[in-house]
Amino acid sequence: MNKNKSDESKDTSSIKEEVLELRTVKDDLSLQVSELQKEVHRLKIERDIYEKAAEVIKKDQGINIQTLTNREKVIIINALRESYQLKELLEVMHMAKSSYCYQVIAINTDKYTNLKTKVKDVFEESSSRYGYRRIHSVIRTLGTTVSEKVIRRIMKEENLLVPYIKRKKYSSYKGEISPEVENIINRDFHADKPNDKWLTDLTEFHIPAGKIYLSPIIDCFDGFPVSWTIGTSPSAELVNTMLDEAILSLSEDEKPIIHSDRGSHYRWPGWIERMGKAELTRSMSKKGCSPDNSACEGFFGRLKNEMFYGYSWTGVTIDQFIEELDKYIRWYAEKRIKLSLREVGLRWKN
Numbered sequence: 001m002n003k004n005k006s007d008e009s010k011d012t013s014s015i016k017e018e019v020l021e022l023r024t025v026k027d028d029l030s031l032q033v034s035e036l037q038k039e040v041h042r043l044k045i046e047r048d049i050y051e052k053a054a055e056v057i058k059k060d061q062g063i064n065i066q067t068l069t070n071r072e073k074v075i076i077i078n079a080l081r082e083s084y085q086l087k088e089l090l091e092v093m094h095m096a097k098s099s100y101c102y103q104v105i106a107i108n109t110d111k112y113t114n115l116k117t118k119v120k121d122v123f124e125e126s127s128s129r130y131g132y133r134r135i136h137s138v139i140r141t142l143g144t145t146v147s148e149k150v151i152r153r154i155m156k157e158e159n160l161l162v163p164y165i166k167r168k169k170y171s172s173y174k175g176e177i178s179p180e181v182e183n184i185i186n187r188d189f190h191a192d193k194p195n196d197k198w199l200t201d202l203t204e205f206h207i208p209a210g211k212i213y214l215s216p217i218i219d220c221f222d223g224f225p226v227s228w229t230i231g232t233s234p235s236a237e238l239v240n241t242m243l244d245e246a247i248l249s250l251s252e253d254e255k256p257i258i259h260s261d262r263g264s265h266y267r268w269p270g271w272i273e274r275m276g277k278a279e280l281t282r283s284m285s286k287k288g289c290s291p292d293n294s295a296c297e298g299f300f301g302r303l304k305n306e307m308f309y310g311y312s313w314t315g316v317t318i319d320q321f322i323e324e325l326d327k328y329i330r331w332y333a334e335k336r337i338k339l340s341l342r343e344v345g346l347r348w349k350n
Contacts, residue, residue, distance in 0.1 A: 045084055045092045052076050065093060074103040075177040077229045115139070115146060116154050116293060119250050123160045129336075162305065184283035189295040191220040195254040198226060199247070199296040202234050203304075207313035207321055214325065215265075216350030217246045217258070218299050225299075225333050230322050238267040240274060249279045259283040261293055303328065 049065065053076055058285045067078070075088045078098065090097055123130060130138070132152040155161075186327060191197045199218035205212040215238050216228035227245040230240045242260075250256070250312055258280055260266040266284070285292030307328040313321060 037165070041088075042092060043304075045080075045088060048080060048083065048220060049076055049089075049092065052079050059073060064184060068093075068158075070095065070099050070103050071107065074107060076098055077298060089111045091194070091199075093341065094301065102186060112150070115144065115150070116158060117146065119154050120158060120160065123155070127307065128160075128162060128310075136152070160275070180262065181282045181284045183259075183285060184257055184281060187290075189220045191293055192219045193225075194219055194224070195250055196221065198256045198258045199260075199293060199299075200242070200266070201296045201300070202239070202263060203292060203300045203301050205304075205308060205321070205325070207316060207318075209313070209316060209318045209321070211322055212318060213238060213324070215242045216296075216299070216302075216329070217242060220295060223295075223299065225329055228323055228329055232318060236265055236268050236270050240270050243271065243274050247274070247280075250278070255281070257281040257283050258283075259285070259293060259296075261285045261290075262287055269317075289318070 034068070046065070053068070053072070065073075072093050072134065073093045077086070077093060077095075081091055086097075086100075090100060118139055119135055121137050126134070132148060132155050136146070136148045136151045172301060185197060185199075189197065189199070190219075199220060200216065202213055202215050205214070205315045210232060211236045212232060214228060214230050215234075217226040218224070219226050226249060227242050229238050229242040229245075256280075258275065260283070262284055265271060266282075272282075290297055307324070
């Protein structure tokens with residue numbers, strides 16, 4: 001009986017030893033599988049790094065990772081961040097996290113350095129008149145592809161602000177001097193060709209030296225100022241001279257509609273006589289309805305925001321201001337970008 005018990009005890013001990021050995025083997029195999037999986041994952045990362053190097057920085061796939069610059073490594077890492085953890089990528093690329101962070105800051109800082117310079121130059125050349133849309137248009141013509149959103153952000157960061165102040169407009173209404181005429185334009189400011197629809201109005205500038213008045217004719221086709229006069233009195237001579245100059249620019253077969261508000265200047269005999277002699281068609285806004293001539297109002301708004309509001313005119317004489325105003329309108333006609341233009345090129349008449 002004692003011998004049988006001893007044999008049974010030996011058998012039990014032997015089985016336990018075998019189980020322990022099997023568990024050890026199993027653990028070793030599991031560890032090997034885990035290591036193999038890690039190695040496969042690492043090889044997959046390396047493969048994607050080589051492929052991405054060829055794609056984003058134009059490096060051959062056979063290049064050694066160690067020969068890449070830190071800047072190139074960061075570009076590749078950022079391109080793979082959605083697929084892998086940053087820690088994994090840094091380990092495979094043999095790059096410290098501190099070096100990575102430094103390069104990221106450097107890249108983001110340098111990315112728009114040249115663009116910022118271009119934006120500032122364009123803004124200054126326009127005398128602080130261009131907003132982000134027009135600056136974006138200029139940048140594109142210079143061969144740089146960038147979104148309007150980036151231009152807007154750069155202008156905000158660099159504090160490149162276009163002055164804007166809304167002021168009460170000058171009114172030339174003096175009552176019903178002559179019979180009213182029909183509003184033929186009827187807020188349709190679209191024109192398929194030049195010298196088909198013209199708009200006119202008077203606006204006032206008040207500086208410390210006195211008041212100055214501008215009388216322009218604007219073409220609905222492209223916003224082109226056909227003619228303009230500047231003076232110190234909103235007289236009939238001011239608007240009639242402007243009309244005479246505009247008529248001289250027309251060919252024999254061009255008979256545009258001229259739309260105005262109900263100001264007295266456009267209801268005096270001199271204006272009516274000139275219109276009739278040139279066979280031009282009169283059109284008038286309703287009384288006190290500025291939207292009926294909103295396209296001309298828009299011209300005045302841009303003009304005053306870009307060259308008048310936000311500037312100090314203290315010490316500027318009337319003659320000096322007239323010179324600046326005339327200079328701006330010539331710049332507007334010759335160089336200013338008009339985003340609504342449907343044809344490329346200028347039609348400036350010397």
